[in-house]
Amino acid sequence: MEIGENNLLKFNFISKNFEVESCSNYHLSVELSVNFFRYAVLDPNTMKYLIIREYFIEIKNANQLSNKIVSIINSDEFVKRNFYSNTISISSTNCIVNSSGQTTDNEKLKMLELETDVHENIKCDLISHNDSVLEIIYSIPNSINNLFNNYFNNSSISCSDTILIKNYLNELNPLPSLKIHICYDTIYITYFYNNEVIFHNKFIFKSEEDILYLILNTTKQLKISREKCAFKISGRVNKLTNSLLKDYLGEFTVEKSKIENTDSSKFKIVLNQII
Structure with a gap:
């Protein structure tokens, strides 16, 4: 890997069970945003992740972003290989x-x-x-x-909101629920009533106080009754966020990410439908 792109590599997990010659049996998941390019290699037989890599980038211009990602792909020794299947999710698009x-x-x-x-x-x-x-x-x-x-021409493409909503719909019950997912600098808020999507949006935040404001403002705008609605939060919930939400929301459920089956709990994202 080239030195310049190696400096962008902020998370690198490679399982001892990963075998390069078996890539044609694995599934590749790619996620793209203006802040990062990351991918995971999954063994569909064991449903375990064998590789997770995350490159952090800060480029808003689409042409410059694509050029930087091409450079990362060309210097990465794994992502260009032929996989059994692959999917792409896009996180930065509205x-x-x-x-x-x-x-x-x-x-x-x-x-x-x-x-x-x-x-x-x-x-x-x-x-x-x-x-x-x-x-x-x-x-x-x-x-x-x-x-x-050019690089993933056999991939299915979807936005991260689609993946999130699909996962939510698989777990719904008739009671009203507000689903909150926190991912780096973005918070996704989705409100369900009678098993229907009533509201869905995502917001950029800079602090834990922003997270609290966005949740409280959404509940106010939608006139959500705190006593009759279940609040469920997933993603990057640190101690300060957890404390603030408890002070103002009272009871809520923190849902563990389904993909946290690696040796590290630092990597908490939604990837794709195969999970």
Whole structure:
């Protein structure tokens, strides 16, 4: 690995059970944001992670970001190998959750234009739920789309919101619930009522106090009754965050990430549907 890219490598887990010659039997998960590029290699037979690598980057420009990721990929000795299957999730893009039925391409464009910046490639993930279909609508720049096509052309692509909502829907009960997922500088907040997605959004935060404000403000705006709604929090919940939330929210559940089956508990992210 080149020295420059090695300096960006902030987390590096390689299991003693990993065998390079067996990559064609493994699943590759890639996650991309403006802050990081990370990937995990999973053995589908044991459902154990064999490699987890995370590169931290701070680039907002899409072209510069794609160039930096190409440099990382070219210098990494594992991610370019041929895997049995692979998936990609995108964490930095804003999205629209539409529960009103499937829409045309023009309708998707108009919905995005009302809420966020629109890039050249409009994507739509579909989630089947309660005899209906949820649309997760988002867009990605050409440079990032070309990167995926050049290096991971057989991958399925989805945004992180889709993965999160899918996992939530698999575990729902009829009671109202507010699901909160904390991932580095982003907090995802999703409200369910009668097993339906009522609200979903994500916010950038800079401090634990921001997390508390965003949760309290959301509950106020949605008029959520604290006594009748279950609060469930997952992701990076440190001691200060936990203490602040207890002081203001009272009772809530901290959900352990399903993917924490490595030798380290520092790596807490949502990766893909295979988990």
